[in-house]
Amino acid sequence: MSRSTPFDTLLVANRGEIACRVMRTARAMGLRTVAVYSDADANARHVREADEAIRLGPAAARESYLKVEAVVEAARRSGAGAIHPGYGFLSENGAFVEALDRAGIVFVGPPASAIAAMGDKSAAKARMANAGVPLVPGYHGDDQDDALLKAEADKIGYPVLLKASAGGGGKGMRVVESAANFQAALEGCRRESQAAFGDQRMLIEKYLTQPRHVEVQVFCDSLGNGVYLFERDCSVQRRHQKVLEEAPAPSMTAALRREMGEAAVRAAKEIGYVGAGTVEFLLDIDGSFFFMEMNTRLQVEHPVTEMITGQDLVEWQLRVAMGEALPLDQDELTITGHSFEARLYAEDPEQDFLPATGTLTRFAMDLEGAGLDPERVRLDSGVETGDAVSMHYDPMLAKLIVHGNDRAQALATLNRALAALDVQGVVTNRAFLQRLATHDAFRDADLDTRFIEKHEETLFAPRRYSIEEYAGASLVGLHQLARECESDSPWDRHDGFRLNAPHTIRIALCDPAHAQDDDDSEAVVVVEGTREREDAAWHLTIGDETLTARLDPLAGDAVAITLDGHRRRLQARRDGNIVVIVDPRGETRLFWRRIDAIDHGRQEAESTLTAPMHGTVVALLVEPGARVEKGMPLMVMEAMKMEHTMTAPADGHVASFHFQAGDTVGQGDVLLEFAPDE
Secondary structure, eight states: OTTOOOSSSSOOOOOOOOHEEEEHHHHHOOOOEEEEEEEGGGGGGGHHHSSSSEEEEEESSGGGTHHHHHHHHHHHHTTTTEEOOSSSSTTTTTHHHHHHHTTTTTSSSOOHHHHHHHHHHHHHHHHHTTOOOOOOEEEEOOOHHHHHHHHHHHHHHEEEEEEEOOOOTTTTTTEEEEEHHHHHHHHHHHHHHHHHHHOOOOOEEEEOOOEEEEEEEEEOTTTEEEEEEEEEEEEEEETTTEEEEEEEEEOOOHHHHHHHHHHHHHHHHHHTEEEEEEEEEEEEHHHHHEEEEEEOOTTHHHHHHHHHHEEEHHHHHHHHHOOOOOSSGGGGGGOEEEEEEEESEEGGGGGGGEEEOEEEEEEEEEEETTTTTTTTTEOOOOOOOOOEOOOOOOOOOEEEEEOOOOOHHHHHHHHHHHHEEEEESSOOOOOHHHHHHHHHHHTOOOOOOTHHTTHHHHHHHOOOOOOOHHHHHHHHHHHHHHHHHOOOOGGGGOOOTTTBOEEEEEEEEEEETTOOSSSSOOOEEEEEEEEETTOOOOOEEEEEEEEEEEEEEEEEEEEEETTEEEEEEEEEEEEEEEEEEEEEEEEEEEEESSSSSSOOHHHHHHOBBBOOOSSSEEOOOTTTEEETTOOOEEEEEEEEEEOOOOOSSSEEEEEEEOOTTTTTTTTBBBBBBEEEOO
């Protein structure tokens, strides 16, 4: 249909933070907003914030958010004249765009022909070669015979990157280091690609060992105009998914920026593009760059571009979809300052980034208490306190975006903002983001796409705790324990009361990873004093050192801890036996227990092979009764469109499996009976 058709009602065919973010701009433009939802999202934030909302179907995305006819019918029922797809789901589905054209509904995005041109990565490479856009050496052919793909990989030379031809976002993508690993990697990629995109076709590219991932934001209108809104560096990734992004790219020269930007606009015009798109490049250490792919939609990391340009890219999308010309010409676009985005995921970095589920008992950020300028800090989220994190969708909870006059100032703001972010009830990567943002190599912009792997030893190094950290954790644990105790019985007191003796408490602290170890990893803190008066102080003895200490509760989970006259303000809480303390320097997590009281926790701890998250069993890799060695793969699970392999915890044998391929399991379910060797 004509792209000049005006509309006053916008349906957002997505969920989570992007749905909320799109509706925010739509409302500011005076548009009525319509949300769609699955059964799992009936009370989700994007549903609560929309002017109206329409149910699509059950929780599974293929029966709700990916169901074209249900989304089109929702637009008809609500009177929506346009649909914004967000990213993911139907955002790059040409058949969806064609269905909207037939229904007379505006698609806020490119035409179906442009999506098709870039959706098939193999065909896209050929188009880009015709447009004079440089390409990485690789195989992009239609013949998908296993032997041929293996021969092409051998010809290119290892390492190579296997990549799903029909998709992106890190799904169906693996690095193959040697010929011996090729077949297993190919089979795994095909399974992930089939699950995510319904397509098993693969392409192969030479894997550059030290490239940076630099992408260019492009925008085209239906009148033939095209501009680039500069670049973003997205090199810090895990599992080929971005974790930290920034704009502009560090060490970018004006000449290289112009060269990459103009190549990106050529790529967009080659396929008749309209709307917001991102052309992704690999930037090698010698300054050469190669086309990777074009995402024919708004990117997750678009806010950093908005921060440095002062432009609302969603507003640009909506105006272009109404048939208007681009708001600005190329020479009117400028860069101001520097911006970072950190993606907050419900996942456990200490457990190979396994997705996490649960209920957010707290989700807040104290900007005022952290002394942060709300004009410089932005939190795009799709959740609030009390919301459930489901197994059915991507585990990203929110994006934290900051701005500074330069990179150093923006990075300092990012660290303070991460410390001010208080998320409870679900395991997240917030502490890992702090470790990344405070890493010396990241501070020095020594970046490439293998940043996390290269610095794994320091990013995941065992913590060495200071006297101050042990002291602070002791006080926080006691404070929380006292708040939880409502009994008037002297036998239930937690302040160290002893008849005719000083008030004394003995606390053991250690890294949570070693909470069940019978070794000398614990630090013992002897606490003397009382909290019967608010102005009273404790005396803490740790080894040969004694400190005078006090804790003053502030708003929310903020506390002030004073040690020998040195007062520090921080966020602190106790989750079960884990004390968590957060400040701009990072996060401290310590296993806390009283050793002057009966403690059954360690004696009752068991080592069992349980499901680390909600998901589906994909495959059983050994037969019941099989003899296995520690670390051998036993079964494959899938959750949030990613595969996870469960391995043997020790040498032994598998007595039986409790689930079969295709079964759904819950977090904590015992997966199999395992008998370790004596």
